[in-house]
Amino acid sequence: MKLVTVVGARPQFIKAAPVSRVLKGEFEEILVHTGQHYDYEMSKIFFEELELPEPDINLGIQSSTQGEQTGKMLAGIERVLFDHQPDFVLVYGDTNSTLAGALAAVKLHIPVFHVEAGLRSFNKSMPEEINRILTDRVSDLLFCPTPTAVNNLQSEGIEAGVFLTGDVMYDAAIFNTDLAENRSDIIAKLGLSSGDYYLATVHRPANTDDHLNLGNILNALGSLDLNVILPLHPRTRNALEQFEVEVAEKVRVIDPVGYLDMLLLEKNARTIITDSGGIQKEAYFFGVPCVTLREDTEWVETVEVGWNRLVGADPDQIITAVNDAAVRNDRPNLFGNGRAAEKIVDLIKKEYQK
Numbered sequence: 001m002k003l004v005t006v007v008g009a010r011p012q013f014i015k016a017a018p019v020s021r022v023l024k025g026e027f028e029e030i031l032v033h034t035g036q037h038y039d040y041e042m043s044k045i046f047f048e049e050l051e052l053p054e055p056d057i058n059l060g061i062q063s064s065t066q067g068e069q070t071g072k073m074l075a076g077i078e079r080v081l082f083d084h085q086p087d088f089v090l091v092y093g094d095t096n097s098t099l100a101g102a103l104a105a106v107k108l109h110i111p112v113f114h115v116e117a118g119l120r121s122f123n124k125s126m127p128e129e130i131n132r133i134l135t136d137r138v139s140d141l142l143f144c145p146t147p148t149a150v151n152n153l154q155s156e157g158i159e160a161g162v163f164l165t166g167d168v169m170y171d172a173a174i175f176n177t178d179l180a181e182n183r184s185d186i187i188a189k190l191g192l193s194s195g196d197y198y199l200a201t202v203h204r205p206a207n208t209d210d211h212l213n214l215g216n217i218l219n220a221l222g223s224l225d226l227n228v229i230l231p232l233h234p235r236t237r238n239a240l241e242q243f244e245v246e247v248a249e250k251v252r253v254i255d256p257v258g259y260l261d262m263l264l265l266e267k268n269a270r271t272i273i274t275d276s277g278g279i280q281k282e283a284y285f286f287g288v289p290c291v292t293l294r295e296d297t298e299w300v301e302t303v304e305v306g307w308n309r310l311v312g313a314d315p316d317q318i319i320t321a322v323n324d325a326a327v328r329n330d331r332p333n334l335f336g337n338g339r340a341a342e343k344i345v346d347l348i349k350k351e352y353q354k
Contacts, residue, residue: 001352002028004086004105006077007055008036008097011169011278014259015092015115017050018171018341026345029053030084034073034097035060045258050176066096066127073100081108088113088352091135094128094277094298098135106138111352115168115344117142118149119277119298125206128277132298141351143344145169146334148301161351165343166336169278173263173285174338180260180267187264190229190254197226198322199269200251201276203233206313207293211243213313217293220318222248226270231257271325273318280308281335289325291318301334 003023007016016031023029033055047054059076061069077100081089089105091098092115105112117136121129136142136158144150145167153162187194200221207213218240221228228251232240240247247253257265263282266272272283275293280302283290290308302308306328311317 001087002030002084003088003090004030004032004077004080004084004101005090006032006034006097006101007092008034008061008073009093009095010259011276012092012095012097013047013050013052014172014278015168017052018168018175019090019115019344020052022341022345026349030057030080030086031055032077032080032101033058034076034100035062036069036073036095036097049259050172070096070100073097074104077101077104078108081105081110086110088140088348090115091139092116094119094132094135096127096131099131102135102138111140112138113141113143113348114139115143116145116149117162118144118146118151118153120149120152121294121296121298123296127205128298141347143340143347145336145340146301163343163347165347166338166340167281168340168344169281170285170335171338171341173282176260177263177267180263184260184264186257186261187268190252192229192268194268195270197269198224198228198271198273199265200228200230200273201233201279202230202236202274202293204275204294205235207275208233208236208239210313211239211245214239214243215245216313216315217318218245218247218251220315221251221273223315223319224250224322226250227252228273229254229265229269231255231262231265271322273322284308284331284334287327287331289327291321291325293318305330305332305334307331 061072088111090113091101102112114135141161143165150164230251230253232253266282267286271289273291280290280299284302284307292310295312309321311321
């Protein structure tokens with residue numbers, strides 16, 4: 001059987017890698033990269049480090065408005081599906097690439113399989129929330145990382161084709177952490193020691209497009225008791241320049257880093273401060289406290305068990321949460337057994353190789 005896998009952003013490269021490894025030999029996979037993330041640090045290095053095959057097709061769409069970007073992706077993916085006639089389409093997560101892949105497939109009556117289905121932040125001002133809801137609505141198989149995701153779908157009346165698989169990002173973290181320890185020199189290169197720094201990432205539009213939020217976050221980071229390592233997303237770099245936001249000396253701005261470097265920076269941080277969904281999970285995988293620069297999260301489980309705290313862009317809350325953050329004794333298994341990719345491929349075979 002033949003499938004088209006659609007990816008476009010760095011979190012999707014991480015999610016697709018373990019599934020692609022298991023798919024090999026079982027299916028003919030055509031990997032389509034929309035080009036949503038396109039800089040070397042945001043794209044190609046992930047394919048190299050994760051040993052993902054080079055994309056069979058790169059649509060090269062890059063940045064633009066939500067509507068224009070999604071529309072171009074929809075047209076480009078549709079052409080791929082006409083040309084290759086796959087048996088099904090596999091999409092990941094919640095980006096514009098996810099939605100475009102799902103819409104292109106369903107309109108051509110090609111089954112859609114969604115990895116990381118059922119996530120909800122219940123905040124429709126987030127573009128990702130709209131992408132999740134619409135993708136789940138048109139998907140034939142929905143692979144949920146947690147019981148909460150399954151429950152979210154059930155509450156929306158979606159029960160057919162829903163499976164609890166565990167989280168493929170947990171698969172990736174387990175597989176790649178030892179590799180990172182052997183290959184990455186990021187800790188030594190930056191002159192760091194385990195537990196002597198905070199790690200921060202800021203990239204969501206709610207924080208980067210609002211000069212007040214961005215300024216508050218940077219001011220809070222500069223007021224912390226340890227140095228803060230801040231790998232800077234291109235959107236954030238542009239916003240800092242546009243809004244003329246000053247960065248305190250304690251905040252060490254570095255270029256975006258690859259997946260292996262990021263794993264080690266996360267694992268060795270005292271606390272992680274982020275607005276990323278995936279990094280909230282990775283903090284949990286490594287037993288590192290997380291402070292999330294959002295008012296809500298799709299990973300509510302990490303908040304409920306006390307490892308993650310939501311603070312938005314309020315500088316006082318950020319500082320207080322970081323100062324109060326501590327490693328806890330209890331860290332329940334929230335994300336499966338590290339074999340989600342195998343379960344996903346087994347389910348595809350069971351449901352569609354009849």
